[in-house]
Amino acid sequence: MKKWLALVLTASLLTGCSGNMASKEKEDKDIKDLEKVSVVLDWTPNTNHTGLYVAKEKGFFEEEGLDVEIIMPGEAGADQLVASGKSQFGVSYQESITQARVQGVPLVSVAAVIQHNTSGFASPVAKNIASPKDFEGKTYGGWGSPVEKAVIESIMKTENADVNKVDIVSTGDSDFFTSVKRDIDFAWIYYGWTGVEAELRNEKINMVYLTDYSDKLDYYTPVLATNEKMIKDNPDTVEAFVHAASKGYQFAIENPSEAADILLKSAPDLDADLVKKSQEWLAPKYQDDASRWGEQKLDVWKNYAEWMTENQLLEGEFDPEKAFTNEFLPK
Template structure:
């Protein structure tokens, strides 16, 4: 599996970047036969069941790509009936266009986003979106190389070939890290890659790439590859930002406050369950996406379970300082045209205290 998350930058209007790796070329539907929209099996088309379904309120949610362990809490909430209990019927979509644009235009109510691109979309394009929850409490991405390349720190990036997508955020960040570690940022070299296997590229043509540990690096391990991984969050606190997040349309929130709260709180229950029941949650994800590699899903789910909840055992809460710090760094590095404060980009108000 390679490049499962390469779509990430499209949501912000960029060419794909950063999330490079193990592709899952899937075409599947989130609505399975013989299931209702809570994911539970239905005994039949009884009048009572039909009436119950008619009373549910519809909400659309756009994934950033095909189902993976970043999305498990959504599928848990669907399967275990948390949405139905909240009076909601959820339509989970896998669009072929920018999720950010879909949410901003109001074509979907919620979707998967990423802090760096949410910041850019709001500051540069004034998109009417807001982050309403952090899926993970820490950034689980970093830089991966084959062990024989002897890349152990950003200083070692100099003169080595990076596999990326030529995105401004990506390029600025790596140059910054090289300089921060005492190197020459002008020594940064990169090549834009397409659909080729990242595992193959790392072995034969390039020296390092930006990967997400919970999916790509676990996949490398399953392939028996000997790699070295440098966590981004360990290199500078400003880069321990939220990726991914759940974004919402501002107008929708203003007009449907109660529905939005019920939705986010049901999602929170799903991720809290996944954090405490990793194996069972992985099975639920596989129920909805049986095409996924079973061992990869199981190991990935076990790994991410530790990152769903904060120190108080709560899911989704965002620290305004995390948003302010990254926005300031992006402004200082000419990635956004004007400063952006956390209050203009995020809210915790839909979550339970």
């Protein structure tokens, strides 16, 4: 009896082992069958990127046949890596793609991460900057781009204010909270991150949103991008990536708390309270009034390019119809 029992147990163990081995082999085969691609971020991980991390964690990329690596931009930057084909996909912005296109760089936006521009000029309440007119006599701290002065001037004109009365300086790597405690009065921020952080710090700020003063400044920022070669040679891969990303962002819209946990799992150094509150704030902003997440409108691309041309920021011909596409979004 003992001998028979031992034989049964041995057979059972062998069957279990062979079953586990078969399962492992199938898993390894499935992984090998996946197409390896990468998506490069525009910055360190934050809630603009949550949908990508959700798509990876929840297996949405795998369901579409992709093995996706999410990578940091490094010195080259996301646009350069995507344009050169060193990364198949990247997080970009309408403004940078517009400038790239007129220089012959074949970047294409395939989805709007956030439907409307949530950025604006922030300042501590004590600075008494409630509108563009109040920029006069104040110091703006930024990163030294010609676009900054043009945007400031553009919205100041709506109140007949003079941009030449603004002191514009570069603050380098200093963050908003450090800068305004020194010699800066206001800075350009995304409310969904820095504004939310101000709330958590209990530091009251005034916001002058770009979209309150100009429809042409309601551009897509950020977007998911690829290059023309990927679209031409690997349209199925582009569609698979966009479909999976769409599922990821849709999940983040419907489950902001769980989505925040997924981002924190991949980027544990982030402030958990900030991620949670930022995710909650952004959840309804991803799709907003669009018929589906990721949708882009031709007028938005035309309007911003016109604004850039009017402000002498765009040299060369720009074809908005080639700068973006909705064809890879889920129907």
